[in-house]
Amino acid sequence: MTDLVLAALFVMMIMTALAAIRLTDLFAVVIMFSIYSLLAASMFVVMDAVDVALTEAAVDAGIATILMLATLVLTDRWERPSARLRMVPLAVVCLTGAVLLYGTLDMPIFGDASSPANTHLATYYLTESPGEVGLPNVVTSVLASYRAYDTLGEVAVIFTAGVGVLALLGAARSGRGGAAPMRDNPVPRVIAKIMIPLIILFALYVQLHGDFGPGGGFQAGVIFAAAIILYAIVFGVDAAAQVIPPAGLKVMMTGGVLLFAGTGFVTMALGGAFLDYDVLVRDPLAGQHLGIVLVELGIGITVAAVVISVFLAFAGRRRAR
Amino acid sequence: MSILEVVSGVLMLAGALFVLTGSVGLLRLPDALTQVHAVGITDTLGVGLIILGLAIRAGPTLLALKLLLILAILVLTTPTTSHAIARAVSRYRSRPWKDGQGRAP
Numbered sequence: 001m002t003d004l005v006l007a008a009l010f011v012m013m014i015m016t017a018l019a020a021i022r023l024t025d026l027f028a029v030v031i032m033f034s035i036y037s038l039l040a041a042s043m044f045v046v047m048d049a050v051d052v053a054l055t056e057a058a059v060d061a062g063i064a065t066i067l068m069l070a071t072l073v074l075t076d077r078w079e080r081p082s083a084r085l086r087m088v089p090l091a092v093v094c095l096t097g098a099v100l101l102y103g104t105l106d107m108p109i110f111g112d113a114s115s116p117a118n119t120h121l122a123t124y125y126l127t128e129s130p131g132e133v134g135l136p137n138v139v140t141s142v143l144a145s146y147r148a149y150d151t152l153g154e155v156a157v158i159f160t161a162g163v164g165v166l167a168l169l170g171a172a173r174s175g176r177g178g179a180a181p182m183r184d185n186p187v188p189r190v191i192a193k194i195m196i197p198l199i200i201l202f203a204l205y206v207q208l209h210g211d212f213g214p215g216g217g218f219q220a221g222v223i224f225a226a227a228i229i230l231y232a233i234v235f236g237v238d239a240a241a242q243v244i245p246p247a248g249l250k251v252m253m254t255g256g257v258l259l260f261a262g263t264g265f266v267t268m269a270l271g272g273a274f275l276d277y278d279v280l281v282r283d284p285l286a287g288q289h290l291g292i293v294l295v296e297l298g299i300g301i302t303v304a305a306v307v308i309s310v311f312l313a314f315a316g317r318r319r320a321r
Numbered sequence: 322m323s324i325l326e327v328v329s330g331v332l333m334l335a336g337a338l339f340v341l342t343g344s345v346g347l348l349r350l351p352d353a354l355t356q357v358h359a360v361g362i363t364d365t366l367g368v369g370l371i372i373l374g375l376a377i378r379a380g381p382t383l384l385a386l387k388l389l390l391i392l393a394i395l396v397l398t399t400p401t402t403s404h405a406i407a408r409a410v411s412r413y414r415s416r417p418w419k420d421g422q423g424r425a426p
Binding site: 185187188191194195198 | 401
């Protein structure tokens with residue numbers, strides 16, 4: 001049954017991908033990508049990877065779609081038809097695809113219990129993490145404690161992306177934003193006023209409950225940003241920039257990364273290794289929990305600030321014509 | 322099979338029928354406004370009925386409460402989305418479809 005559902009989802013994903021290639025209306029292409037991500041998220045749920053599914057749904061199906069639509073507003077909606085078939089790019093793409101397909105031949109089949117990943121590290125994490133980290137959600141222990149270096153790198157990448165966009169486009173300044181056509185429409189206004197507090201509450205839940213259930217800083221940051229972006233869409237970019245001023249967003253962007261890295265330096269100062277939370281408190285398990293909460297908070301703050309700044313930077317610009 | 326199971330089955334089947342009707346409308350109706358009309362109504366009702374059926378099946382548990390919360394949020398957001406789409410269409414595409422016009426692009 002599971003295989004059947006997975007196969008159906010997979011066929012639908014291939015169909016949306018093909019549709020995205022065929023379409024020349026870029027608005028429709030963006031929506032196709034959104035559907036594609038939602039199908040991928042459903043696939044992860046079927047595979048019992050709820051943390052990944054939550055990230056995929058929030059980041060790719062949600063925020064990435066909005067950011068791409070915000071980009072389309074600044075550029076053109078229609079793809080320019082290319083006059084001739086370009087042979088070199090086609091050959092490069094086909095060759096890369098063939099190499100990737102060849103590479104998958106050596107991969108163990110899905111759920112293979114005897115694959116190296118499942119016999120060494122995964123078993124270690126599953127058997128040792130209750131005693132070493134003590135969190136019910138093993139995904140969070142792996143992400144924020146065992147592999148905290150990788151996660152710090154990911155947060156640094158997101159921070160760099162945010163800095164890059166702000167350097168290219170400039171932070172949104174008040175008085176520059178376009179009109180908000182929904183502001184004089186009562187229905188979205190009222191519903192947004194009801195929904196925004198609920199979305200922020202849910203973001204806080206995902207942030208603080210990530211130790212026990214699916215969730216964590218990445219998802220929470222994106223969901224929080226979605227609340228602010230909804231506010232900006234309905235009430236205008238200027239109003240959103242008044243709620244969270246761009247200067248504050250810059251402080252949040254850097255503050256989150258500094259909180260993450262700073263936790264590592266504190267553990268070093270206390271005599272442990274970088275990001276070894278055991279030394280934070282007398283009890284190693286409590287130290288692990290405190291460290292993970294701090295690190296996840298850093299992730300959430302940086303992700304939220306970067307996503308909001310990127311959106312405001314795009315939406316605050318007028319169309320270049 | 323208890324009565325509740327039959328009730329929830331009927332609700333979910335009716336919901337699936339509504340979703341199917343909406344999908345057929347989305348494919349067959351001529352322009353964006355009529356398509357929103359088809360999907361906007363059937364989607365809220367169809368998905369709502371499916372969630373209600375699932376909540377009955379879940380019994381008096383936390384799961385049922387969560388499903389009802391999802392239902393409440395859907396009842397708020399889905400009609401708002403249809404409304405926003407219809408508003409955007411009427412704002413940026415001046416003439417709605419009239420009978421005998423053929424299919425709009």
